[in-house]
Amino acid sequence: MVEVLPAIQAAMQAAQKLRELAKKVGDADIRMAIADLSENLADAKLQAADLKGQLAELMDENRELRETLEARSTAAPKYEGSVYVFDGDDGKYCTACWDAHQNKVRVTDMGGRFADMGINYRCPVCKATM
Numbered sequence: 001m002v003e004v005l006p007a008i009q010a011a012m013q014a015a016q017k018l019r020e021l022a023k024k025v026g027d028a029d030i031r032m033a034i035a036d037l038s039e040n041l042a043d044a045k046l047q048a049a050d051l052k053g054q055l056a057e058l059m060d061e062n063r064e065l066r067e068t069l070e071a072r073s074t075a076a077p078k079y080e081g082s083v084y085v086f087d088g089d090d091g092k093y094c095t096a097c098w099d100a101h102q103n104k105v106r107v108t109d110m111g112g113r114f115a116d117m118g119i120n121y122r123c124p125v126c127k128a129t130m
């Protein structure tokens, strides 16, 4: 997935070899430059590991969103009267709960008591009447 960590590790090993060679040469400037290089590589390694973690999180999130999107498109309801119905399911569902949260909430039949007011169902979650 992320090939940058092995590359940084290899660069750190190369810096270690340079450090050993610099000891033989005995030049303080070279040794200082190599110490800086090692420090920068260690920082890069930490940042790369952090990015790898972030990438894994984003890939998980992306997969979940794809699944949600797929479920939404395959489970698209039909508007029937004042409620939603789904294929292969004889229940009646709240339009508001589905539209806002893709929450499939079966509505309660009001039994005709408010039918003359145009109210036949009530959502037990959002309390909408329809």
Ligand SMILES: [Zn+2]
Pocket: 094, 095, 096, 097, 098, 105, 123, 124, 125, 126, 127, 128
């Ligand atoms: Zn509702």
